[in-house]
Amino acid sequence: MEVVERATEMAEEGCTTPRSRMYRIPVASVCPPPPRKKLMVVRKRDPPRNGYFQPPDLETLFYAQPRRKACA
Template sequence: MGYEEVEMRVEEDEGCSTPTREEYRIQVGPVPPPPPRKKPAVLPGKKRVRPENGYFEVPDLDMLFAVTPIRRQACA
C-alpha cells in the first residue's frame, strides 16, 4: 500500500458530512404554553344537596304506553 492509496481513502471519507455552520442549524422555536391547570377536587366531607322537587319530572307512564287502535282500510 503506497502513499497515493492512503491519500485517496482520506479524500473519499471526507467527501460527505453534515453541515455544521450556524446558518444550517435548526432554529429553536418559542416555548410552548404550560398545560392547563387541574380543576380542584371535591372535598370528601361535602355532600351535594338533592333538589326538593327531584332532578326531573316523572311522566305519566300510562300515557306513554297507551295502545292506540289500528285503523284498517277497507279493501276495494
C-alpha cells in the first residue's frame, strides 16, 4: 500500500526538475579564447628548367571545321 500512496503523491505533485547543487551546470569563470587562424604558407616556385609544356599539335586540337550549308 505504501508504494501505491507514494505513486499517487508523485502524480499529484507532477514532474519536477532536480534543483540540488549536484545537478546544476557549473558556471564558467572565464570565456575561452577565440580559435587562432592557421598560418598560410606561400611558396614561390621557379619556372621549370625545360620550360612550360607546349604541345606541338595545339592548332590541330582547336581546328574549326567548315560549316555545312543548309539545303534550300
